[in-house]
Amino acid sequence: MAREDVISAAAREFAARGYHATSIEHLLAATGLTRGGLYHYIDGKADLLIAVQRELLAPLLERAREAVAATDDPEAKLRAVVREWVRHVETHRDHMVVFAAERRLVESDPRWADIRRQRQEFEALLAELLPGDSLARLALLGMVNHMPSWYDPAGRLSATEIADRFVDVLLTGVRTPPVPG
Amino acid sequence: MAREDVISAAAREFAARGYHATSIEHLLAATGLTRGGLYHYIDGKADLLIAVQRELLAPLLERAREAVAATDDPEAKLRAVVREWVRHVETHRDHMVVFAAERRLVESDPRWADIRRQRQEFEALLAELLPGDSLARLALLGMVNHMPSWYDPAGRLSATEIADRFVDVLLTGVRTPPVPG
Amino acid sequence: MAREDVISAAAREFAARGYHATSIEHLLAATGLTRGGLYHYIDGKADLLIAVQRELLAPLLERAREAVAATDDPEAKLRAVVREWVRHVETHRDHMVVFAAERRLVESDPRWADIRRQRQEFEALLAELLPGDSLARLALLGMVNHMPSWYDPAGRLSATEIADRFVDVLLTGVRTPPVPG
Amino acid sequence: MAREDVISAAAREFAARGYHATSIEHLLAATGLTRGGLYHYIDGKADLLIAVQRELLAPLLERAREAVAATDDPEAKLRAVVREWVRHVETHRDHMVVFAAERRLVESDPRWADIRRQRQEFEALLAELLPGDSLARLALLGMVNHMPSWYDPAGRLSATEIADRFVDVLLTGVRTPPVPG
DNA sequence: TATGAATGAGCCTTCATTCAT
DNA sequence: CATGAATGAAGGCTCATTCAT
Secondary structure, eight states: OOHHHHHHHHHHHHHHHOTTTOOHHHHHHHHOOOHHHHHHHOSOHHHHHHHHHHHHHHHHHHHHHHHHHTOSOHHHHHHHHHHHHHHHHHHTHHHHHHHHHTHHHHHHOGGGHHHHHHHHHHHHHHHHHSTTOHHHHHHHHHHHHHGGGTOOTTSSSOHHHHHHHHHHHHHHOTTSOOOOO | OOHHHHHHHHHHHHHHHOTTTOOHHHHHHHHOOOHHHHHHHOSOHHHHHHHHHHHHHHHHHHHHHHHHHTOSOHHHHHHHHHHHHHHHHHHTHHHHHHHHHTHHHHHHOGGGHHHHHHHHHHHHHHHHHSTTOHHHHHHHHHHHHHGGGTOOTTSSSOHHHHHHHHHHHHHHOTTSOOOOO | OOHHHHHHHHHHHHHHHOTTTOOHHHHHHHHOOOHHHHHHHOSOHHHHHHHHHHHHHHHHHHHHHHHHHTOSOHHHHHHHHHHHHHHHHHHTHHHHHHHHHTHHHHHHOGGGHHHHHHHHHHHHHHHHHSTTOHHHHHHHHHHHHHGGGTOOTTSSSOHHHHHHHHHHHHHHOTTSOOOOO | OOHHHHHHHHHHHHHHHOTTTOOHHHHHHHHOOOHHHHHHHOSOHHHHHHHHHHHHHHHHHHHHHHHHHTOSOHHHHHHHHHHHHHHHHHHTHHHHHHHHHTHHHHHHOGGGHHHHHHHHHHHHHHHHHSTTOHHHHHHHHHHHHHGGGTOOTTSSSOHHHHHHHHHHHHHHOTTSOOOOO
């Protein structure tokens, strides 16, 4: 049991119940630690909320940047970024739920400026890929941010397929047939 | 000051801060009531959360049904429903924020089955308008549910214009030019 | 039971045990209140520490100033101030013990500047009465501040007599016979 | 780093912040030890408080007794004892602050009878030097115990000069000129 | 000797709610 | 209708101390 495991457990619990509704007692049950043992690894409950968000945003940003750098074709850039993003939702479902649900908390606290900056950087990157149409960007943000509420890992479509469908819808509308393979 | 005003105040406070983070004290300050006075109008804090959601869903469902009944053209139905829906987000922004943020709470409590049923009915109605493509429905849900986090009543586009843009994107992709006024 | 009684009880408890060693539980036992009832009257434990000091210093400063204004004779001023001061130790023994014991806490917290200022004003007043000899002032401060650790209300000497003895010692040394009456 | 150094550090920390407000963490930072390392040298936090007081009282008592034995003149005895005492305040400022601030703790714990006895012996010795006037003894105790709150090692007067001034004030009052070096 | 993870009792405080007036 | 004092469970957190390594 290390700090890393505590953060994972926190992501799971926060995602299931919300940050405020998750008590330290819940976290103790989830980790198997005792009160003092838990606080050996963390500075406080808020610390965990931040840690969850950092685990989410830092690698996402990195992958998105790599995807952008890998090609010169604008549409390919967009498709690659959305793929990384949606895969991230898949592999970090709990983190994503927490990110979406507790946004207000993070936005309102002056201590967490770095989280806000990372989010803004990601959205700026998205804006470059969808120039001149902020509504499209906001629509895409909505689609992907909403995913955790319905995505089923055992479902018919893989994360990559979902990403491609999203891009298709965004670019050419719902009547586009799914991209093969 | 009547129960109605208390619910409005609660919507505003819950939207600003979240249900759990809003204390009775906040509601007293927002309404100008005293402790005892507030409890004359409500049964408890949870009562307010439900009331907010009922104020949101019942009229939305009614309007959506009217919109569906008003025409036979499938696309016109969809466009009309999304217009009502987005306008609802505009006029009930606080309610909408609360609805989105506290969904888990409502979903998990057996007492609030009627709220769940209303949501399901609305989604079912949406499913009829976008047959055979659950991803499109989910994409649309994402787009609209995400609105409260960026919608600016003083912004360039009206709610109706945003609704139309959303439908355009959904049907024919981002390259569709905005529908004239 | 009102806020005033809570502060009195706090003075007694803090004096007996020290601020840090006094738990909220101790205060509940001393007041007969329950947890929530206590917090109805106070903002926190630190609030009580400050309230105790304010109850001590404000009236002392007022009385000392009146005593100074009541006569023109320098020695009479000194004697009158010390009498008020020592009587204050008698009537506010608990407050005085707390004041002396928790000085560091009060001095180190930026929120409690007004307490510090009142103490400084009193010491400045003392300095005017014992010009040119800071050691005498410090000796007097020591004598009086030390009183709570030995003063017995049922003892042989009254507070006024003790005050006069202190001034005698300070001015003419220990061989001065006690002032009659 | 030996037990002795730990006690010195504890004296410093306790003096700066008070016994209760000083955590084991503070002591770890002050000593550079780790948790386990610290507990090799001590039995517990209370152990340190006692050790500090023993380091203060045992040598003071010894020096005071030597001073008393060194002459037959009563006033010279008094002067010599106060000199040793005030010098002790100078060289053991931290210990003295702790001694004064945490007296209640030591007085109330049955385990620490030896500390109490040493204090009583010192006060008895003082009583012999100021026979028949308990108020003078208490005044002197107040003067010296109050010293740590204002004494400045870099100040104008040396510890010995302060001691002499105190004795002068006690014996002949404040108008006595300072004893020449 | 020394480490540092882990313990668990206890601390201060908040909170939705009740109820005598 | 309305008040606001009082409730008491629950919350997050600190802390001196222990112990397997």
